[in-house]
Each structure stands twice: as C-alpha cells, then as structure tokens.
Amino acid sequence: MNPLPWMHHLIIVPVLLPLLVGALLIPVNQKRHARKFAFSVASGALLWGVAIALLVLVDQEHWPDGIGVYLASNWTAPFGIVLMVDRLAALMLVLTSTIALAVLVFSARRWDRVGVHFHSLFQFLLMGLNGAFLTNDLFNLFVFFEVMLAASYGLVLHGYNLRRIQAGMQYIAINLAASLLFLIGVSLIYAASGTLNIADLATRVSGLGAQDTWLLQIGATVLALAFLTKGAMWPLGFWLPTTYASASAPVGAMLVLMTKVGVYAVLRVWLAVFGEGSGEGASALAGFGLAALTVGGLATLLFGAVGMLSSEDGGRMAGYGAIISSGTLLVVIGHSGSAVLASGLYYLLGSTLAMAAFMLLIELTERIRPPGAALLAITMEAFAIEDKPEDPVGVGMPGTLTFLGLSFAACALVISGMPPLSGFVAKFSLFHAMLGATQGEVPATTWLIIALMVLGGLAAIIALMRLGVRTFWASGAVTAPRLQFSEAVPVGALVLACVLLTVQAGAVFDYLGRTANGLLRSTDYSARVLGEPPVQRAPAGGAQ
Amino acid sequence: MELVLAIAVGVVFGSGIWLILRPRTFQLITGLLLMSYAVNLFIFAMGRLWVDKPPITPTAGVDPAQFADPLPQGLVLTAIVIGFATTALYLVMMIGARGLSGSDHVDGEEPRE
Numbered sequence: 001m002n003p004l005p006w007m008h009h010l011i012i013v014p015v016l017l018p019l020l021v022g023a024l025l026i027p028v029n030q031k032r033h034a035r036k037f038a039f040s041v042a043s044g045a046l047l048w049g050v051a052i053a054l055l056v057l058v059d060q061e062h063w064p065d066g067i068g069v070y071l072a073s074n075w076t077a078p079f080g081i082v083l084m085v086d087r088l089a090a091l092m093l094v095l096t097s098t099i100a101l102a103v104l105v106f107s108a109r110r111w112d113r114v115g116v117h118f119h120s121l122f123q124f125l126l127m128g129l130n131g132a133f134l135t136n137d138l139f140n141l142f143v144f145f146e147v148m149l150a151a152s153y154g155l156v157l158h159g160y161n162l163r164r165i166q167a168g169m170q171y172i173a174i175n176l177a178a179s180l181l182f183l184i185g186v187s188l189i190y191a192a193s194g195t196l197n198i199a200d201l202a203t204r205v206s207g208l209g210a211q212d213t214w215l216l217q218i219g220a221t222v223l224a225l226a227f228l229t230k231g232a233m234w235p236l237g238f239w240l241p242t243t244y245a246s247a248s249a250p251v252g253a254m255l256v257l258m259t260k261v262g263v264y265a266v267l268r269v270w271l272a273v274f275g276e277g278s279g280e281g282a283s284a285l286a287g288f289g290l291a292a293l294t295v296g297g298l299a300t301l302l303f304g305a306v307g308m309l310s311s312e313d314g315g316r317m318a319g320y321g322a323i324i325s326s327g328t329l330l331v332v333i334g335h336s337g338s339a340v341l342a343s344g345l346y347y348l349l350g351s352t353l354a355m356a357a358f359m360l361l362i363e364l365t366e367r368i369r370p371p372g373a374a375l376l377a378i379t380m381e382a383f384a385i386e387d388k389p390e391d392p393v394g395v396g397m398p399g400t401l402t403f404l405g406l407s408f409a410a411c412a413l414v415i416s417g418m419p420p421l422s423g424f425v426a427k428f429s430l431f432h433a434m435l436g437a438t439q440g441e442v443p444a445t446t447w448l449i450i451a452l453m454v455l456g457g458l459a460a461i462i463a464l465m466r467l468g469v470r471t472f473w474a475s476g477a478v479t480a481p482r483l484q485f486s487e488a489v490p491v492g493a494l495v496l497a498c499v500l501l502t503v504q505a506g507a508v509f510d511y512l513g514r515t516a517n518g519l520l521r522s523t524d525y526s527a528r529v530l531g532e533p534p535v536q537r538a539p540a541g542g543a544q
Numbered sequence: 545m546e547l548v549l550a551i552a553v554g555v556v557f558g559s560g561i562w563l564i565l566r567p568r569t570f571q572l573i574t575g576l577l578l579m580s581y582a583v584n585l586f587i588f589a590m591g592r593l594w595v596d597k598p599p600i601t602p603t604a605g606v607d608p609a610q611f612a613d614p615l616p617q618g619l620v621l622t623a624i625v626i627g628f629a630t631t632a633l634y635l636v637m638m639i640g641a642r643g644l645s646g647s648d649h650v651d652g653e654e655p656r657e
Contacts, residue, residue, distance in 0.1 A: 150630060
C-alpha cells in the first residue's frame with residue numbers, strides 16, 4: 001500500500017467524528033449528564049480544531065488550487081462519491097463548529113437534560129451539516145440533508161411541549177415535501193446529464209442537446225425549490241418564524257445555520273453548473289435563473305422586514321432576521337461577481353454569528369421580563385403581571401445586566417448593519433461592490449437592491465430597539481437575573497467573534513476574495529475533482 | 545409504456561398533493577406516502593424504461609446499451625429507506641401531538657366555527 005498522507009484524511013473527519021461520538025453516546029445512561037456532555041464538547045472542540053486545520057491547509061494551497069479532494073473508498077471521481085474541501089467549504093466548517101461549540105457549552109446548564117439524547121441528536125446534526133458542506137455529489141448531498149433534517153426534527157421537538165409539537169408538525173411536513181422535490185430534481189438532472197457529480201455535471205452542461213438542456217433546467221429549478229425551502233426564500237419560508245420562535249434556544253441557534261445550508265447549496269451548484277466560467281460554450285446556460293434568485297431575494301427581504309416590524313417576541317424576531325439575511329444572500333448570489341460575492345460571504349459570517357448569539361441571548365433576557373411577557377407584550381403594561389421567575393441554581397455571575405445589555409446591543413448592531421460592527425462593514429462593502437461593478441449609469445435594479453437592504457436594516461433596528469427598550473428599560477425588573485458562566489461565556493464568545501471579524505476585516509476580506517475567485521473558476525474545480533488519482537495498491541496486492 | 549407510467553406517477557402524486565392539503569394528520573401522512581411512492585417510481589423512470597434487461601454488466605467488452613441503468617435502482621433503494629425512516633418519525637410525532645393536544649388537526653387544535 002502507498003498510504004495517503006494523514007492530512008488527507010482530515011477531510012473526512014468532520015463527517016466521521018460526530019457520527020461515531022453520536023452513536024457512542026446513545027447507550028450511555030441519560031442520567032450521566034456530565035459524561036455525555038464531556039464527550040460531546042470534546043468532539044465539538046476537536047471538530048473546531050480540524051476545521052481550522054483544514055482552513056489553513058486549503059488557504060496555504062497545500063493541495064493544488066486550494067481544493068482538497070477525498071475519494072471515498074478509493075473510487076475515482078464520476079463513479080464514486082467525492083468529498084471536497086475548498087476555501088468556502090472550510091470556512092463553513094469553521095463557522096459551523098464555532099457556533100456548535102458555543103451552543104454545546106450553553107446547553108450544559110439546562111437544555112441537555114429536558115429531553116433524551118440531546119447530545120446524540122446534536123452530533124448527528126453536525127454530521128449532516130458538515131457532510132452537506134463537504135460533499136460533491138448531488139445524491140450524497142440529499143443523504144446528508146436528510147441526516148441533518150432527521151436530527152433537527154428530534155431537536156426541534158426537544159423539550160416536548162404543545163407549542164413545539166404544533167410548530168414541529170408543520171416544519172416536518174414542509175421538509176418531507178421539500179425532500180421529495182429534492183429527489184425529483186436530482187433524478188431529472190441525472191436523466192438529462194447522466195451524472196450526479198457536481199464537478200462532472202459542470203463539464204457536461206455545455207455538451208448537452210436541446211432536449212436534455214430543457215430537462216436539466218427543469219431539474220435544476222425543482223432542486224432549487226428544495227434548497228430554497230430550507231433557505232427560506234419567500235414564499236417558501238413561512239414555516240421558519242414559528243419554528244424558530246418555538247424551538248429551544250440552543251436548537252434555534254443551530255437552525256440559523258441550517259438556513260445557511262440551503263443558501264450554500266444554491267451557491268455551490270449554481271456557480272459550478274451555471275456560472276460564467278463553466279465550460280467553453282456554456283454561454284447558453286450561464287446565468288440561468290439568477291434573475292429569479294434576485295427577485296426572490298428582494299421579495300424575501302421585504303417579507304422579512306415587514307415581519308420583523310410586526311413581531312413582538314424575540315424568537316419570532318430572530319426568525320425574521322434570519323429571513324432578511326437569507327434574502328440578502330440570495331440577492332448577492334443573483335447579482336454575481338467576484339467582489340460582490342466576497343462581501344456577501346462576509347455578510348454571511350457576521351450575520352450567522354450574530355443571529356446565533358441573539359438566539360441564545362433571547363433565552364437569557366427573557367428572564368428579565370416577567371414570564372408570559374412574550375405572549376402578552378402589548379397588554380403587558382396594562383395587566384402589570386407579576387410572577388416570580390424560576391430561581392436558577394449554582395453560582396451567579398456579577399454584572400449580568402451590563403453583560404446582557406452590551407451583548408444585545410452588539411447583536412442588534414450586527415443584525416441591522418449599523419456601525420461600528422461587522423454588519424456595517426458587510427453592507428458597506430456590498431454597496432461599494434455593487435456600485436463599482438457597473439461602469440457609468442447604475443441600473444435601477446441595483447438601486448432597488450440597495451434601497452431594500454437599507455430598509456431591511458431599518459426595520460431590524462426599529463424592531464430590536466423596541467424589544468431592547470421594553471426588556472432593559474421598561475421591564476420594571478429591579479433585581480438582575482442570575483446567569484451562569486456556562487451560559488454567558490458562549491454568548492460572549494460569539495459576540496466577540498463578531499467584533500474580531502470587524503477588527504480583522506482586512507485579513508478576512510483577503511481570504512474571502514481568494515474564496516470568491518476560486519468559486520468563479522469552475523473549470524479548475526472540475527479538473528481538480530475529476531483528475532484526482534486513486535491510491536495505488538502495491539503490485540503484490542493483486543486483484544484490480 | 546412511458547405514457548402509462550407517466551399517467552400513473554401523475555395521478556399518484558396529484559392525489560398526494562390533494563391529501564397533504566387536507567386538515568387531518570392521517571390524510572397528511574397518507575398524502576406524503578403517496579407522494580414518496582410517486583417520486584420513487586419517477587426516479588426509476590429517469591434511468592429510462594427497460595424490459596427484461598439485466599442491471600449489471602458482467603465483464604468488459606459488452607455493449608452497455610443492452611443493459612438497464614443500475615444507478616437509479618440504487619438511488620431508489622436509498623430514497624425508499626430514507627423516506628420510510630422519516631415517515632416513521634413523523635408518525636411517532638403525530639401520535640405525540642394527538643396525545644398532547646387531543647386533536648388530530650394539523651394545527652393541533654380544532655378549527656373554531
């Protein structure tokens with residue numbers, strides 16, 4: 001045998017490790033919280049390390065073109081399933097594992113005990129997410145989506161109450177229907193092109209006959225519907241606010257990531273198959289459906305902004321915030337171009353981190369407000385409900401109100417895109433890139449996009465300010481709530497990550513620029529994936 | 545043969561869509577099952593329709609046009625397994641919803657008249 005260098009195997013670790021740990025945790029008795037928690041966090045930390053290592057390896061061009069290819073079972077590319085890590089995938093892995101680690105630590109105090117198998121489900125969710133980011137095969141993508149969704153069904157219901165059941169019912173029904181669309185799309189693409197490998201598909205697009213091209217377009221459209229249901233494009237995203245609002249805080253934070261998977265899948269498939277650089281004579285199909293993505297993204301933005309203004313409780317607000325962020329990203333994908341893409345990815349990083357922090361934070365700030373306030377926010381002042389919040393056990397943390405207030409403000413700034421944090425940098429660079437991309441007259445659509453993005457930000461800041469004022473100033477709470485360090489530290493870390501993103505914006509943008517350039521050169525990508533040689537057996541090994 | 549299969553898939557899928565728009569959970573899950581059957585048949589058809597053709601080529605040097613495409617069959621198998629598992633999961637949840645809310649309406653409560 002001529003073994004692969006060990007670094008090569010790092011590519012498959014983000015899939016295998018959560019699978020093994022999740023399976024290992026199933027037989028562990030539910031009462032041994034500490035043990036389960038320790039395993040789960042260790043796995044999360046290790047994943048984080050692996051993701052960082054992959055990021056560094058990819059960015060230092062350890063593999064040619066910054067694309068690492070892993071042939072599962074040593075089958076060459078169009079026949080076997082290929083895992084592939086490039087700069088974008090590595091970035092998403094780092095983002096996922098960062099949020100996952102924070103969420104795991106956060107869940108230690110209460111959430112991992114309110115139901116069974118929290119940690120196993122969580123690990124399977126991670127496996128699905130990581131797999132979806134790494135895979136390069138459409139059907140394999142379906143499988144990882146299903147792994148992710150099946151785990152999320154369990155997690156959405158975690159802490160089983162009537163409200164979660166009602167929301168979960170709709171969530172699962174929608175996603176089962178979307179999975180069927182996914183299958184139809186995948187099989188249509190297979191019927192048209194004879195391949196499921198994304199890189200192989202990209203090379204074949206230009207050579208298809210007229211009839212097959214039609215079939216491919218229909219297939220891609222149906223597939224996009226499935227992705228966009230996850231990515232919550234209007235009108236496919238009605239399930240999202242209710243699900244977010246009813247899910248427990250740690251699960252809500254992970255759901256934020258799951259909407260980004262839908263957007264990621266669209267980005268990955270579209271840039272490879274319908275990008276401008278795919279094949280030589282692919283101009284007939286280049287840019288297919290991008291206009292629809294732009295329009296859909298704009299409608300999503302508007303829907304999110306209106307929803308944000310009309311929602312009273314934090315969870316629902318976070319849901320609409322996620323919709324706004326999806327809308328912005330879809331517009332960015334529709335408005336393709338290297339500089340715009342880099343800014344869009346920066347926006348994705350900042351908004352995902354802030355939204356996850358916000359989901360966790362809501363649970364903590366709810367303790368300031370009297371119970372039931374979320375449902376009765378309008379009539380709260382009139383009724384002056386007074387009820388004792390439950391007393392948390394353990395050591396409290398000093399200065400909780402200061403901490404909560406500052407974190408809330410930071411999240412609100414990032415989500416709405418106000419200076420000085422990363423949300424502002426992202427929006428500013430997006431506008432700059434959009435205006436700079438066109439010479440001379442700026443088209444009306446660009447102005448419309450900019451206007452709607454500003455409007456979305458405005459809606460977000462109004463809604464969040466209202467929530468903040470009601471929570472921190474007008475709640476009448478004299479005693480500060482007690483927080484555990486294990487709850488405060490993850491929120492603080494996520495907020496700090498947003499701040500770091502702002503401080504290190506230059507370095508991050510350099511990286512994202514390289515990412516965007518790599519993504520737009522889809523021929524390199526196909527060549528890398530299809531050209532990856534299998535590991536040669538030693539001659540003595542015998543059978544071929 | 546193509547026409548018969550296309551009509552069958554269309555009718556089954558259409559019935560499924562009608563059923564998932566109904567308000568009771570039993571209708572919903574029956575609709576989802578019908579839709580997944582239709583999709584499974586559809587995937588089969590996407591490998592083109594063959595009669596009496598073996599799916600696996602024995603050795604090299606054989607005309608591949610004489611053999612059925614094995615890949616959609618593999619895909620269908622995976623899709624069936626996954627669809628079955630997720631539907632079973634949904635069924636469990638429906639029982640839970642029925643127990644907690646006392647209603648088999650998809651909203652978890654009886655509609656107000």
